[in-house]
Amino acid sequence: MPLHSSLKALLDNVLDAVVVVDRDGIIRGWNQVAERSFGWTEKEAIGQSLGEMIVPPEHRDGHRRGMERFNRTGEAHVLNKRLTLSGLTKSGLTIPVELTITEVRTPTGAAFVGFLRDVSDQERAALQTKQLALESRLMFELTALASERPTLDEAFEAALDAICELTGWPLGHAYDVSEDGERMVSRGWSRDAREIAPAFVDRTEKTTFSRGVGLPGRILDTGKSAWIERTSKDANFPRAGLGFESAFGFPVLSRGRCIAIFEFFSRDSMPPDEHILKLVQSLGAQVGRVFEHRRTEERRQILMNELAHRTKNLLSVIQGIAQQTFGKKDQVDSNEALQLFCARLSALGRAQTVLFGDKPGELALGEIIRRSVEGCGVDFQRVGYNGPLIELGSSASVMMSLAIHELCTNSFKYGALSVGEGRVAITWEESSSGPKGFNLRWEELGGPPVVPPLKTGFGHQILQRAVERETGGRAQISFEVSGLVYELNDASFF
Secondary structure (H helix, E strand, O other), rough: OOOOOHHHHHHHHHOOOEEEEEEEEEEEEEHHHHHHHHHHOHHHHHEEEEEHHHHHHHHHHHHHHHHHHHHHHOOOOEEEEEEEEEEEEOOOOEEEEEEEEEEEEOOOOOEEEEEEEEHHHHHHHHHHHHHHHHHHHHHHHHHHHHOOOOOOHHHHHHHHHHHHHHHHOOOEEEEOOOOOOOOEEEEEOOOOOOOHHHHHHHHHOOOOOOOOHHHHHHHHHHOOOEEEHHHHHOOOOOOOOOOEEEEEEEEEOOOOOEEEEEEEEEEEOOOHHHHHHHHHHHHHHHHHHHHHHHHHHHHHHHHHHHHHHHHHHHHHHHHHHHHHHHOOOOOOOHHHHHHHHHHHHHHHHHHHHHHHOOOOOOHHHHHHHHHHHOOOOOHHEEEEEEEOOOEEEEEHHHHHHHHHHHHHHHHOOOOOOHHHOOEEEEEEEEEOOOOOEEEEEEEEEOOOOOOOOOOOHHHHHHHHHHHHHHHHEEEEEEEOOOOOEEEEEEEEEE
8 A cells, every 4th residue: 555656745744753554553654754763764664564663662562452452343542642652763762752643544444644753852851951950959958958957967868868869879978088188987878878788888888998099089189079980890999899880979178178078879880971070069069168067066066075974974983983992891091091092083183184185295095095094093903905106196196085084984884994803905006907007905804794785875976986087997886795895996096
């Protein structure tokens, strides 16, 4: 049933693709716009099955049943309606098309004329408009999201979730950068990260990235965003092989200084998207001051809490010193006991001045431990400590002073040092992960049974989050049968 030449000339001047098929679904007409839209020439298309040529495989059964139903009953579901469907091109690409089908009568029977319009540009424009609206909304909301969250961790999570929504990437992670710009500490993940990628999260949190190493290290080193299209082919991506093929990240800046690094991961290989990189670079600059303000507020609150906590601990230590001095059954000389009590209080005062004075300066780790133990009024014969000479910078000195002081006072109140036969073993060594790093272990023995607390307090924050943030190390508290064990690994000297 070839088309009449006049009809063919008419169809070739129509602005839409026009396809004519007979009752069997065989193509009888194919205009020039159809050639441009689908890639097949008229010669290639005429005589072919429409369903096999331009209907995507997943829709062919439905197309075939519809033709059979019409031929059997005359019932049509798609005639004279405007539909948006998918069409298959010669190259295998699926394109969105707007379709209208009309039945025509010919001397040889019914035929169907389909008018098809490629709406790829319209859909692309609609998606771009939707994306721009989403970007504008998130740009507007992101600062508010970050500033309204009660803690910095929650502010990081809110920002990560917003950027995951914006980019469509499933996993996001944030590093907090130390004030000296040399250390990065894992600070938070996007929503449900531990359920989505437990192995990847675990590897990330156990890996120490230095300047130039891995995705966060190269961002810290250059101060610029970075994109990895195929992590499996990147020699400088230590987390390869854990299910994520592409990654990108960017610095969060405040007054020109990198204060955090955000990184995102996709399971598919994704080529660099300059639009995304420029957008997130802008976001990083926008929210940087918000995060810096929140971090300053958090540190101020930690110091205030520490002051209150230390005061409470000092009172407990003084009470313990009094009990040790005056509570002995064989104590006979009250004057001697009073002199001993005053001497211990003086030692406590000296230790506090050295450890927490206005200018702590640099101290050897062993000296920090000695003075912290002395500051708690503990008998040195009950505490063993051993390790190489390690000089700590002022920031690390203060934080380790707080940590050892916290461990001492807790042990004095609840642990091995609360009973006469209890003792503590403290050891430290240089870290094998790199220069200027150290590991420390605090182990209590011979004390009362210990169990994990039902809830953690401020002391727990000092021993874990604060220590990790200031030293870049990884802290762990274990409640062993023999007593509490505290470990800090890969901490920085400075």
